[in-house]
Amino acid sequence: xxxxxxxxxxxxxxxxxxxxxxxxxxxxxxxxxxxxxxxxxxxxxxxxxxxxxxxxxxxxxxxxxxxxxxxxxxxxxxxxxxxxxxxxxxxxxxxxxxxxxxxxxxxxxxxxxxxxxxxxxxxxxxxxxxxxxxxxxxxxxxxxxxxxxxxxxxxxxxxxxxxxxxxxxxxxxxxxxxxxxxxxxxxxxxxxxxxxxxxxxxxxxxxxxxxxxxxxxxxxxxxxxxxxxxxxxxxxxxxxxxxxxxxxxxxxxxxxxxxxxxxxxxxxxxxxxxxxxxxxxxxxxxxxxxxxxxxxxxxxxxxxxxxxxxxxxxxxx
Amino acid sequence: xxxxxxxxxxxxxxxxxxxxxxxxxxxxxxxxxxxxxxxxxxxxxxxxxxxxxxxxxxxxxxxxxxxxxxxxxxxxxxxxxxxxxxxxxxxxxxxxxxxxxxxxxxxxxxxxxxxxxxxxxxxxxxxxxxxxxxxxxxxxxxxxxxxxxxxxxxxxxxxxxxxxxxxxxxxxxxxxxxxxxxxxxxxxxxxxxxxxxxxxxxxxxxxxxxxxxxxxxxxxxxxxxxxxxxxxxxxxxxxxxxxxxxxxxxxxxxxxxxxxxxxxxxxxxxxxxxxxxxxxxxxxxxxxxxxxxxxxxxxxxxxxxxxxxxxxxxxxx
Numbered sequence: 001x002x003x004x005x006x007x008x009x010x011x012x013x014x015x016x017x018x019x020x021x022x023x024x025x026x027x028x029x030x031x032x033x034x035x036x037x038x039x040x041x042x043x044x045x046x047x048x049x050x051x052x053x054x055x056x057x058x059x060x061x062x063x064x065x066x067x068x069x070x071x072x073x074x075x076x077x078x079x080x081x082x083x084x085x086x087x088x089x090x091x092x093x094x095x096x097x098x099x100x101x102x103x104x105x106x107x108x109x110x111x112x113x114x115x116x117x118x119x120x121x122x123x124x125x126x127x128x129x130x131x132x133x134x135x136x137x138x139x140x141x142x143x144x145x146x147x148x149x150x151x152x153x154x155x156x157x158x159x160x161x162x163x164x165x166x167x168x169x170x171x172x173x174x175x176x177x178x179x180x181x182x183x184x185x186x187x188x189x190x191x192x193x194x195x196x197x198x199x200x201x202x203x204x205x206x207x208x209x210x211x212x213x214x215x216x217x218x219x220x221x222x223x224x225x226x227x228x229x230x231x232x233x234x235x236x237x238x239x240x241x242x243x244x245x246x247x248x249x250x251x252x253x254x255x256x257x258x259x260x261x262x263x264x265x266x267x268x269x270x271x272x273x274x275x276x277x278x279x280x281x282x283x284x285x286x287x288x289x290x291x292x293x294x295x296x297x298x299x300x301x302x303x304x305x306x307x308x309x310x311x312x313x314x315x316x317x
Numbered sequence: 318x319x320x321x322x323x324x325x326x327x328x329x330x331x332x333x334x335x336x337x338x339x340x341x342x343x344x345x346x347x348x349x350x351x352x353x354x355x356x357x358x359x360x361x362x363x364x365x366x367x368x369x370x371x372x373x374x375x376x377x378x379x380x381x382x383x384x385x386x387x388x389x390x391x392x393x394x395x396x397x398x399x400x401x402x403x404x405x406x407x408x409x410x411x412x413x414x415x416x417x418x419x420x421x422x423x424x425x426x427x428x429x430x431x432x433x434x435x436x437x438x439x440x441x442x443x444x445x446x447x448x449x450x451x452x453x454x455x456x457x458x459x460x461x462x463x464x465x466x467x468x469x470x471x472x473x474x475x476x477x478x479x480x481x482x483x484x485x486x487x488x489x490x491x492x493x494x495x496x497x498x499x500x501x502x503x504x505x506x507x508x509x510x511x512x513x514x515x516x517x518x519x520x521x522x523x524x525x526x527x528x529x530x531x532x533x534x535x536x537x538x539x540x541x542x543x544x545x546x547x548x549x550x551x552x553x554x555x556x557x558x559x560x561x562x563x564x565x566x567x568x569x570x571x572x573x574x575x576x577x578x579x580x581x582x583x584x585x586x587x588x589x590x591x592x593x594x595x596x597x598x599x600x601x602x603x604x605x606x607x608x609x610x611x612x613x614x615x616x617x618x619x620x621x622x623x624x625x626x627x628x629x630x631x632x633x634x
Contacts, residue, residue, distance in 0.1 A: 074605060083608050131472035145572075147472060154574030155448035155464060156609075164604035165568035168486045169502075169561065176604055180564075185486075244486065247497075251482035255462075255572060257471030287481035287493055288391060291400050292473075 003059060005050050005103070006312025007069040008112060008304070011035060011087030015304060016050040018057040018064075019312035023123035025305055027057035039093050047102035066106045066315035069099065070115030070307050072142075077157045080109065086175075108314050112307055114151045114160065116264060116300075117144020119310030124302040126260045133258045134300065135162060135249065137265035140175065141183040144310075145256060151314060163187070167248045182248035188220040188267055191241050195223040198237045205233035224270050242274065246281035253295060254287045264300030271299055320376060322367050322420075323629025324386040325429060325621070328352060328404030332621065333367040335374040335381075336629035340440035342622055344374035356410050364419035383423045383632035386416065387432030387624050389459075394474045397426065403492075427631050429624055431468045431477065433581060433617075434461020436627030441619040443577045450575045451617065452479060452566065454537075454582035457492065458500040461627075462573060468631060480504070484565045499565035505537040505584055508558050512540040515554045522550035541587050559591065563598035570612060571604045581617030588616055 002021040007014065010033060017028035029052040031045060046069070054061065073085030080096025099107045110118075117134035126132040130149060136142035141163030145152045153160040163183035164176055171180030172190075184190055196218045199207040206226040211217040223241075226234030249261060267274060275297050282294045300306060319338040324331065327350060334345035346369040348362060363386070371378065390402030397413025416424045427435075434451035443449040447466060453459035458480030462469045470477040480500035481493055488497030489507075501507055513535045516524040523543040528534040540558075543551030566578060584591060592614050599611045617623060 074608065084605070154572065155576065156574045158605070158609050159570075159572050159574030161571045161604055164571050165482070166564050166602075167483060169484055169488075169564045171486075178567075178602060178604055181604070247483050247486045250495075251568065252572075253476075254478045254481050255471065255476050255569075257473045257476035259472060285483075285495060287478055287495055287498070288401070288475070291391065292475050 002065045003057075003063050004312035004315050005054065005064055005067040006115075006308040006310070007046060007050055007067065008115065008307030008311055009033065009046060009069060009071045009088075010112070011072065014046050014049045015308055016046075016053040017305075017308035017312070018053055018059060019309055021316065023119070023309050023313055025308060026059075027053050028308060029053035029056060033088070035088050039090060040098060042088070043095075043098045043102070046099070050103075061104060064103075064105055066108060067099065067103045068108045068110070068115070068311040068313070068315045070110050070112035070311040071095070072112045074158055075109050075111060077109065082109070083158070106315070110151055110311070110314050111144070111153060111160075112311075113142030114144035114153055115310030115314060116142070116306040117146050117262065117310065118151050118313055119302055119306035119308070120262050120264070120300050121146040121149065122313050123309055124306055125262050125298045125300050129259045129296075131256070131258045132260040132262055133162070133252055133256060133295075134262040134264055135186075136300075137186060137245075137263065137267040138188050140189070141187050142265075145258070162248070162252055165248065165251060167244060185244035186241070186248055188265060190244075191220050191223060191237070191267070192218050194241065195234070195237050198233050202233040206231040207234055220267050221269075224273060228273065239277075242277050242281060246278055246285050249278075250282060250286040253282070257292075258295050260296040260298055262298055262300050264306070268299045275299060319382045320374075320380050321629035321632050322371065322381055322384040323432075323625040323627070324363060324367055324384065325432065325624030325628055326350065326363060326386060326388045326405075327429070328389065331363050331366045332625055333363075333370040334622075334625040334629070335370055335376060336626055338633060340436070340626050340630055342625060343376075344370050345622075345625060346370035346373060350405070352405050356407060357415060359405070360412075360415045360419070363416070367420075378421060381420075381422055383425060384416065384420045385425045385427070385432070385628040385630070385632045387427050387429035387628040388412070389429045391475050392426050392428060394426065399426070400475070423632070425632050427468055427628070428461070428470060428477075429628075430459030431461035431470055432627030432631060433459070433623040434463050434579065434627065435468050435630055436619055436623035436625070437579050437581070437617050438463040438466060439630050440626055441623055442579050442615045442617050446576045446613075448573070448575045449577040449579055450479070450569055450573060450612075451579040451581055452503075453617075454503060454562075454580065454584040455505050457506070458504050459582075462575070479565070479569055482565065482568060484561060502561035503558070503565055505582060507561075508537050508540060508554070508584070509535050511558065512551070512554050515550050519550040523548040524551055537584050538586075541590060545590065556594075559594050559598060563595055563602050566595075567599060567603040570599070574609075575612050577613040577615055579615055579617050581623070585616045592616060
């Protein structure tokens, strides 16, 4: 049986796992990402974490067919160059060739959200689907597009950035420097900002008590919790959020027509309370939904494992 | 040498041509589309037009390898069923099997804008590009996405409808029944409506004279003509139009990262007067344009021939 190393590099943690060719994690290990370190040093840390996971599994590097990594960034797979990773302060670094110094097997690198999508599509929420789109609702809006059970990321591999499609012409500023991006309306960050603003305007909202009167303690769970208790302000915040989410997703569906849309990130823990209204709104706001329907809308299942599994599975041709 | 029949079915005209395997039109013929006719009768008219083109070429059906058709509609290529064509009042008609009664060779059917894109990508404005997106600015906004020199139209072949991605959340009503679609802002129809409204508000605008004082005579060329003469109202209308066009296209670029975006339809005759500002705006409003650039933005070249050539070339595997 073949084995792969899957590495999920985040701004906070390096997670690595040994993954079977069927997509099961055999062993895993995680370390802190020290973003202050030099590029070469951080790659060395990544390698250490991967070899620790390997050692836990009882295998050696000669049992490994390839190494796959996901990173939160733009990567050019033709050159192995990482163009830009904001969280890591990396710009135009030769990521693949640096990793290759540590591993005597082929190394593949992809966007982390694309890896998570591949993991969910092959062994998680969308196992059995040929074509799926995954949206991760977190600090930003990550996205991965799976076509024929492989990652699709645009003709030059720099695309498929769903979070940076326009949702509102000349709308809210986005962290990317543009205006009106889907991410500026559908990320957990955007939900928290809206909840804060609404709670401040409406002192009687349960959301105020739920963050102990300190609006800086607002999180993405609070508006949902308050809405479930019938708090009108929270109901409005959550309703508006799902509206935006549906509107942005409708564009992706209209272009790609995947069989499934997987919702990941912390907010996906709301399950049917989020997905039920989202399906209804998507059905209403998506082009030709009456004639041709909408994809299955499902919650991610693998959590953080998706990134490791997908990173490894990108190596499987 | 192989030959194909390419048919471009529009709401107004049926155009058919005999196309060489290199993508040259050998002969062509066109007839009026009588949308009042029954489905079977109209398919019979289509066949007549195709056989007339064949007769002009001096070839016979035994010289033809396959027939390809483009129609303005949603088509399911797996079943050969045309789901919906508003202009023709067709819904759920077995288009391929009806066409197949007239042609003893394989018949293929695609969306017409996708065919036009394929024609331009193989032998027109984007010849030499592997991956391109074409946008046709007309009554609506047609679109075709070419990946690896083939039509891409979504995982279930019902997608790639760029005109119906959302540009303005809860924005202007679109003919499709949804709100805020790209088409409602970037079609020639939308430009004409904006020009009319602006000319009415500003009686001194040159646009009023250019349509002989009858705003119903406004067309998409008038605001451009008046803008070229320095008319401020027209400059504003055209500037706003190009803003919307750039904003909508930026999403398509962010997802697909094609090498070229081809602009077709009557408005593309404005050439650099449209494309110059469009490039500048795209560079400013597209995610990561500074790091990874924007695609080449070029005008369509083949005019109406693109539909015939692309319809035929879809038959070439």
